[in-house]
Amino acid sequence: MLQYIIFSIVYGIMMFIWSFVYLNKSKDKINQAFLVFLSVIIVWMILSISNGSDDISTFGLIIKTLYFYSMLNMSIAFLLFVYQFIKRKLDRLFYIAVTINTLTILSRYLFPIDYSDPTFWRLNTPVVAPVMSLIFSLPAIFALFLLIQHYRLTKDCKLKAQLRNLFIGTGLACLISIISEYILPTWFGLDTHLFLMYFAILIFVMYIFVSIIKCKFLNIQSDYIYRKLFLNSNDGIIIVNRNSKIISINNLAREILQNEDIESGDKITNFIKEYDFEVNYKQYEVTIVADGREKYLSITQHTIDPEDQDSEKLLMINDITAATLKLKQEKEMLMERTSIDQHTGLFNKQYFIDNYCMEEPELTDRKLVLLFMDIDDFKSINDFHGHLVGDSILKSVAECIKDELSSNAKGIRFGGDEFVVIFENAEINEVYGAAERIRNRVYALDFSKHYGNLKISLSIGLVEGAAPVKELIVKADKAMYNSKSSGKNKTTIFSDCYNESSILTASLKYYLKQDHMFGDSIDNSKIADT
Structure with missing residues (x-):
């Protein structure tokens, strides 16, 4: 009974996070990787409940096998998430980890498997079991190493705090899972019936959830930021993609361009003829015609992510019509005085x-x-x-x-x-x-x-x-x-x-x-x- 209570609590938290991530999904690779990782955990949790039976029919074997694969690939999914979180490209080390993990999963079939046993994935061989558990934990250990390394290199205090939550939660979860699934059953003969595993998942979820809130990389505070910093900014702000299409535009930008009907997907060149996506403007002055009158704008543009060639650009526009006309008037007056x-x-x-x-x-x-x-x-x-x-x-x-x-x-x-x-x-x-x-x-x-x-x-x-x-x-x-x-x-x-x-x-x-x-x-x- 306790197992189902713990499962319900952890599953409810996981589904809440998964739903939130899914509803806020975007092209951001961190979001996508985290969604994959959550999906693997949730699949494993659901299959763990049905794995208690001794059903060895074809359907039952499929369920048990999927359960086995999802459990042993959690660390790989987490490694993928960490790679995206620290913005590291998938390299040979990642693919080597995937290969070793896959070969270790296949090597389990070299030993007798009794699918009628709910703990069929465990090995009773004292020497092999810890080695295989270590191999399955290597991707998670490597992920921890990357987080610690990133923690040491970064000078951002806020990021340091977020990383601390990540690797503390990950370390505790890995430690508890190793104790629960291998050390206690193999060395001490104790079966925790996944109690500790669910508890490890709960700890991991809570730590990573706190990290998500602080990091904001899943847009938990995006609505606040969007409204306070974007919609209500003192500058007209437009986010533009490589095709010169508007991704997002705030109210002041619509007001400056004197067009309340501008929406995402519209071409920015329809409103600012001189606009060029390739140019990083710095207080560049352009002239537009809005509502039948000439307006003078100062535009500034820079890449949102300099390391990404396809990154969108942030275009800030300011109406300098009054200042420009005043300057022209002063010049005319000066010219008149000299003439x-x-x-x-x-x-x-x-x-x-x-x-x-x-x-x-x-x-x-x-x-x-x-x-x-x-x-x-x-x-x-x-x-x-x-x-x-x-x-x-x-x-x-x-x-x-x-x-x-x-x-x-x-x-x-x-x-x-x-x-x-x-x-x-x-x-x-x-x-x-x-x-x-x-x-x-x-x-x-x-x-x-x-x-x-x-x-x-x-x-x-x-x-x-x-x-x-x-x-x-x-x-x-x-x-x-x-x-x-x-x-x-x-x-x-x-x-x-x-x-x-x-x-x-x-x-x-x-x-x-x-x-x-x-x-x-x-x-x-x-x-x-x-």
Whole structure:
């Protein structure tokens, strides 16, 4: 009766563990090996109950033989489990152990077997019995040696604690089984009727169960880990296999990718076009389109098991859209500061040089209409009223220019009192009208409240063409000087009939201005002297 009680307790525990392992089985080799080992033990336990009869029919002999094989292969199954647990590849030592164990099982048939005896597997020969028991225990002893060796080599304190449970439980189980099945019956003539064997199994199961809980390699705490570390991680996490298919994905990753329908089995490249399984990314930035808008992601990827070529990879993604857009905005603001004349709010000469003077030859065939403006007698105004008044006039003139700028026009402060407006894809009549409106606005400015009868006027030169902008500037500047020479405060359209002297004067003045970006207007008398 005691035997059945102990059997029921141990069997119930074993079935609980077996069911748990089976329901949580995966491609993990440790899980699979442990499941095989448990299966061998459970088969042996079930057959041990039916082996008590003296049935020597064909069916009875089959049951007894299977019982015999399952019992004598327990140590091999355990050795397989230990190999997988310490991540050691099956080597010649393993296969030698399997071969020796198999040959020893077969050698048992060289001795008389009485299948009507429930303890038929035992030998009464005093010399042979301990030797065979030792041989059957060798795989388990070797497994213990591997566990101890791994224990000595590892520096992981948690793993050391788990290994201690494993080899203590294994050692006690092996010791009790040898005492129960061979030493007591052979040397002392005592038959324990499997009491001690079941007790050994119980000890072994309890120790290995504790080790499983601590090791977590059978995912006993996987639900906690999955929810706390995976689902609720501050990073978007995706586990991807070699075929670029998603194995698992957490909620934040779905949120970042803005797709709640992403499931296991979907291709990651459907959502991140630039993804490459072979690349181990380290904060690599990619751009995706989600919900019709561009998003910027930082991705990091590494192999989960570096020793396994087919190992899945852990892909972590972070949404850096806000930071990237802020950085772009800051860069644009910085570029704007370097491109904008802080005094007038128009583009500065450096902007003009970067965008129009450095252009490729094939881009110079676009249709442009260009205005070159100069404030009449601005040097005299500065000399008489002072530079603060001159600065105020420059701002007022710039406001008049801005009011007439269309979307296809750029206003530029070209020099001290000179302005350039470039129109793209505009008709000359349209631009001429804009020039006249700017000129009239400037002339209508009222400074009487502060500066008496001060009146401001512009001389404007206008040119149309597809030539390089440098050439258009020379022509527009020449047309502007024709406005000045013919009475000022007017707009003149460039004509090829201007004489060579005026062309030389305008050209010389243009190139001298390259070294006087914001200086006063170059004195015409100096050019004439030149």
